[in-house]
Amino acid sequence: MTDTAQEIRKEASEEGKLDYSKTLYLPQTEFPMRAGLPKKEPELVARWQEMGLYKQLRDDAKDRPLYVLHDGPPYANGNIHIGHALNKILKDVITRSFQMRGYNANYVPGWDCHGLPIEWKIEEQYRAKGKNKDEVPVNEFRKECREFAAHWIEVQTEEFKRLGIEGDFDQPYTTMNFHAEARIAGELLKFAKSGQLYRGSKPIMWSVVERTALAEAEVEYQDYESDAIWVKFPVKAAARDGGDASDLSDAFVVIWTTTPWTIPGNRAIAYSSRIAYGLYEVTAAENDFGPQPGEKLIFADALAEESFAKAKLEYKRLREVKAEEFAGMTCHHPLHGFGGGYEFLVPLLPGEHVTDDAGTGFVHTAPGHGREDFDVWMHHSRDLEACNIATTIPFTVDDAGFFTRDAPGFGPDREGGAARVLDDKGKKGDANRAVIEALIGADALFARGRLKHTYPHSWRSKKPVIFRNTPQWFVHMDMDLEDGTTLRSRALKAIDDTRFVPKAGQTRLRAMIEDRPDWVLSRQRAWGVPICVFADEDGNLLRDDAVDKRILQAFEAEGADAWFADGAKERFLGNEHDPASWTQVTDILDVWFDSGSTHTFTLEDRPDLKWPADVYLEGSDQHRGWFHSSLLESCGTRGRAPYETVITHGFTMAEDGRKMSKSLNNQVFPQDVMAKSGADILRLWVMNTDYWEDQRLGQTIIQTNIDAYRKMRNTIRWMLGTLTHDEGESVEYSDMPELEKLMLHRLWELDQVVRKGYDAFDFKRISRHLLDFMVLELSAFYFDVRKDALYCDAPSSLKRKAALQVVHHIFDRLVTWLAPMLPFTMEEAWLSRYPDAKSVHLEQFRECPSEWRDDALAAKWKKVRTVRRVVTGALEIERREKRIGSSLEAAPFVHITDDLLRDSIEGLDMAEICITSGISVSSRPAPAGAFTLGDVNGVSVVPAMAEGRKCARSWRVTSDVGSDPEFPDVSARDADALRELKSLGRF
Template sequence: MTDTAEKIDYSKTLYLPETDFPMRAGLPQKEPELVARWQQMDLYKQLRASAAGRTKFVLHDGPPYANGNIHIGHALNKILKDVITRSFQMRGYDSNYVPGWDCHGLPIEWKIEEAYRAKGKNKDEVPINEFRQECREFAAGWIKVQGEEFKRLGIVGDFENPYLTMNFHAESRIAGELLKIAQSGQLYRGSKPIMWSVVERTALAEAEVEYHDYESDTIWVKFPVNNAVRDGAVMGDLVGAFVVIWTTTPWTIPGNRAISYSSKVNYSLYEITEAENDFGPRPGEKLIFADRLAADAFAKAKLQYRVVRSVSALELAGLGVRHPLEGLGGGYHFAVPMLDGDHVTDTDGTGFVHTAPGHGREDFDIWMEQARHKGVDTKIPFTVDDGGFYTADAPGFEGVRVMDDNGKKGDANDRVIKALIERNALFARGRMKHQYPHSWRSKKPIIFRNTPQWFVYMDKDLADGTTLRSRALKAIDDTRFVPAAGQNRLRAMIEQRPDWVLSRQRAWGVPICVFVDEQGEILQDEAVNQRILEAFDLEGADAWFAEGARERFLGSRANEGWTQVRDILDVWFDSGSTHTFTLEDRPDLKWPADVYLEGSDQHRGWFHSSLLESAATRGRAPYDTVVTHGFTMDEKGQKMSKSLGNVVAPQDVMKDAGADILRLWVMTTDYWEDQRLGKTIIQTNVDAYRKLRNTIRWMLGTLAHDEGEEIAYADLPELEKLMLHRLAELDKLVREGYDAFEFKKIARALIDFSNIELSAFYFDIRKDALYCDAPSSLRRRAALAVIRKIFECTVTWLAPMLPFTTEESWLSRNPNAVSIHLEQFPTVPAEWKNEAVAEKWAQIRKVRSVVTGALEIERKDKRIGSSLEAAPVVYVNDPELMKALEGQEFEETCITSGIAIVAGEGPENAFRLPEVQGVAVDPKLAEGTKCARSWRVTTDVGSDPAYPDVSARDAAALRELAALGRL
């Protein structure tokens, strides 16, 4: 050995990876630094400047409610939106994200009231605008908190200028939309049964209701038949009988005005023969039931019976029935008509439906459709007030309460049942558990009560041959839904929904700013409307409640007797109008939005109200595409709740693992469906992230030796052409995936590419050339050029998903760069797509898999330490495979020191894989000496006397390094 060789530290002659990009991510510490950097450099503003003049792509943010810290649902939602806006921004669009907040409504009002109650303060004694100011300040505080939490997730948007439904201009525009609907004749004041929260003292929309288990009292009630006529003839055997109904809401009996039956159901007259009960029917009584339900009902009442005869639908239609409470409190002296209803079935109950038009939508609909033909007074009673107390329209029960302020049952059911027993009108009673509507805010049961409210017609002709319903249905047909099932869901809701109730009896919101006369007709005066909107724009909606507001807005018409409406708008109307003062009014956005994205519950919420509002005022939806996500469950698939202790807070995940881990979880889930999250799932994503990060780290370290040389495609080795082909394939997949909002497809493809095709295949093969080849080696230089392309493509493709990690790696590679988020996805040349190379290497990799399998056994049995100690003989009996291997440095591909390809079957004891026919491997040891530099075992070690302990390849590399002064 020469003196020169003795002095060489071969490790220093290798192009080993060098990078300051740490293996341990430290995301909880690093990410806040990057957030601060983005804020300091005003990344949002730079994004807007870089995109100036491009085609706009707008995702309109569905506003979260400003009343608490964000939860995992918020995180999922905002991450998805951020990925969409970033992905379009990096593909040539001006993709501006403007966050927004829903600021009005009961949850905030409720919080202020709670604070009042704690201080012994009476809300009604506080001036309304003082109360509203407290609500405004409460919302503003939480907007600031949530905004910081969203930014910590990596969300980039116009947080300095978000849209807020409580901004003065927003309140003016919301009021303007209401006035458009009013002026077009779509708004009316009507009396209908609506969902009402006694606890919160307000009407509720369908989107504000959820269903929980609830135990109800059940009763079977006898309605006496006092007249029975068919075709002019009296049916004497039915007079004195009873029609029996069943209900789970005994308290609605005072509101009964009809009985519904079905002409499609078979009924009969039954006579009691024996009775074992303490109250109810006695022997000899006759009752009418649906045939399929009679036996079960009689069994519950402990009655024996006989069938007298069948009763036809025509006979039912001719019955004269009296109210079971007739005479109580001097009331209920009216006929109860029999109505034929499609909603009646014989699946449960009695086959007859107790019909209280003030307490149910179907009851109201059939009453309005048929009762007027029965010669009865169709007036609907107001039996229950806003506090759940019976009114004078429920004679004998005035002041009795249906439900108290805590959502508990009052004594109404017991009082009604007692009165029915006293009148021999109760057939039987019981209890049952079932799903019952609750307010999603108070979590307390609600009731249905008839009350005057403001509605928008769904089926009124809008003077152009359309109705709001038909416009909305057409808009649904014109909208793209992701997933597609959302279209049918929203369509079914629009097809079935009643008129849209807009009014709420609260204080914190945009008022229904109209004036009405004694008949309820709305004032149509453009000058008045203009004064209202101008005042709202300058002072906010508080102007409506200010002293002298009526005279101010009516002006010269103040003496005409117009009444100022004091109700406020449902907050769903607020959020449904956000497209007006964001998409239309901001020059950095456009109308309609390209995408609305929210949880699947918003088919009955924001998607729904936005569609109706826009269809009512503009004739189409304010969006072109609707994307929905599911809800996050725990790892067992259970709903998260504090009581179960299974809540995963995004703040905790970011503190322990980092926002990019949370984002990776979102990107790898089937977010269209309900997802699961917990410690095990988080750890799975941590592990996947670590592998991905290590791949990026290795590329950065290797590219430390890259001098930016471009190698002509024609000069690239086949293996490099193969990797460029894979980039071309991935480019198509990534772009199509972002267009289709299929993020899991992209994430899975890039993770698999990183782990399987890069780390375990391409990088593994090329490490020897990259570390050991001479500076002039085309193989080494080509690999560097391709790895540079791989880094640029994969990191930018991942940037929308993992903004922190990709930013960190981009700046590590390009210290003078501003931000990866100002970059565009790289353009992939058409020549990179090379199917011939891909097909050839698919064959080569089949053979390689057999070699790898054989060497794995050798390592396991400790006959070799590494694959470089082997020089296997590969027997190939497949002409296509043999052709693919021609001219290949197959030992490089298999990472062995040598390899022999032999045509033929190979010895019987050779290693084979059943899935690769025609290949056998004899894993022989390599002959020669181990190179001190590359560790390859070759017969030419020492062939260069100046470097006696290295191979000829390594000696040549050392000579070249020496000539360049690098030794």
């Protein structure tokens, strides 16, 4: 290396002799040791842009089979974060690796542009300016949302390019593109036409702060403290069938809930036949309100003690109550007599969701405020109607969180106005307090408390949501699609037919599909693709192909704004339909429907892509997000998934394992890492992580990757310097020395690892193997052994030529193998080696001929290296004790009593392999005190100094230094090399 050259020149100058460094093939390269990535990488980005690398990649690959990774669209509403960087780097490595292995791997980036994240930002700007969104024409507001998204698309584009991402950034897909909006609307109309779309009234998650319905994918679970209450329901004497409830007629069924505000919506109590119940009597009470001695209460036996303790009551168990006794039983509502609106009967209904893990063993059932409540209520609705129990589900809470007139005594007629569940900022209102006070006044409260638990919050506003019954637009999950399938069954089959990496993703997505309710599509917002249908007063949809065609043509030309333009209703209905008979739906589509439809206007509509995609890759949260909605959308309209493979990655945590957050000041920003260390360092971190799981990142981890990068870079730098002297002379494989054949065998083995690793998306395996190869097998072994021949041998030396040829093979393969992972560094290295080349990214992985494979040779050299390890271990002690300065000063005695190890080195120049000036091998046992390694049996080393003089050119100590009078201070080998060089005029 260069340092060696400086040492040789220094010694020659000191001795006043010929500067032999000028006669050596020392490494020479302009490839710098210090990478300077923060400065170099933007230059390469500019170069790729100027040369039109993306177009050249497409032109080169136009006749190859397509390999398509469909991009899950990020929201266009801010700078990229570390999660974006991880995600895009993984995608880039996949597409580049397939591109360099015989495919046309076209990557088209995309953006999600609609929905609440962007709309919320514009509303924040309005609030800051004192503007009222409701006073602004809807299309003017939508225009501002569009401009906001367009700005951030530009910003994120440059940030992704700076990461080294290569793709069609000039023609990305965006969900707000007019064609995209038309296609999204067209997909919705397919669901409408097939009868899968319907208007229904079900309890859904609702954001009071954002005034819209939310899907499961739009919520996150945070710790929350709720009011917990135990409520008494008086058992009515007569059962629904006219029978007698005997000794239960004066008892109370007790329920437990953490949402007191839902009590006005109670319409039933659920129980389970799997639970053991008992009738209990209060014997003593120490409370200000609640049960008194003599009261009878029904509880699950497993929960009675805990419940009575909470109410500070003493009790006795009177008898077992069998579940059959609840059949046909009804109760009075606990607010019976309050507000004049709770005089109906509350039936007891069996429910599979009821357990005795917590509460009372009975579940308060408010069908307007919970999915399971709704399902139980609807399941028994016909039986209830037959018993003259009204099954109408009340709308007790409005979109702003206020009680309505369906909650008598708490709604707008209440003194002081309607009570409120949550306010505009997501803080608790007075609804819980009002209900609890009413229950105390009705002597219906058994006990009260507080409970800390996880509760759903909007992931945008970070505020709690509520469950409320509202009219929404749904897609059926279990409707017969006239071919014996349902959307659910199609989706489950598609999951079984899809490859998941890691495999656990399949189980997770399957569980979500098996258990999910009907798909809620409607959102009560303004920015997005509208649910562009017309409905009559009963919710029946207008089905008219001519109307649909007019809608889609308008969206294609004008975008979805056409739906909100003046006169849109009359325009689309035309002369065939009376506008007075039809309501134009103004809800917008859930943005997951938008992103779930991207396969239509990218994979299907672009001739440079294909449907289905080979792979979708996103974070593990997308099992309930993009993977999920894409699956449902495609199965509902095409009968199968839009992807063949689904890959998931985890989330990036701080170095100590905690979640990154602004408050903890432990965030890592990709922009900072690139500015300080370079994008390739960030990319190397991604390659070295188990990305399928949650990863960690911090300064220590970054430094670890910087250190690994330096080792890789220095190995490449040495190869470049050495290959400066490569004149392209070829050596037949059969004529190569064993050591060169060994390295070619290792290349063959690594080729298998690399290709299989890229196929399995196991980048850490590739990275680990290549780094170990470069550091342990090249720098610390092969290059170390061959430096003498490469630097000092004569130009005609077959060993030197073979070594150069092998270094050439190693360089070409390592650099192309690593190019998908470290595109900047490998581009710089490739152009340094091949100045006239266009780009390493236009290259293909080099083949490794099968003749390079030699397992027997590899097994032999494993033994050779075992012997070498003992020798170098002994020499290391000699150096440490300063008995030698360089291993070339040594000529150790090696005692090998193991026949297999001794046979393995037969015919090899072990002095060259161990980098000594001489070596003696004996089969006799070593004398006492010889050096050994505990894990190697049969090899011992006795250190000894080499005899002779030090060659002024190669530094080897030999007995033939001075044997050539023309060059009296060098060995005979070096003298021959000098003579040959001199004859060629090279010095």
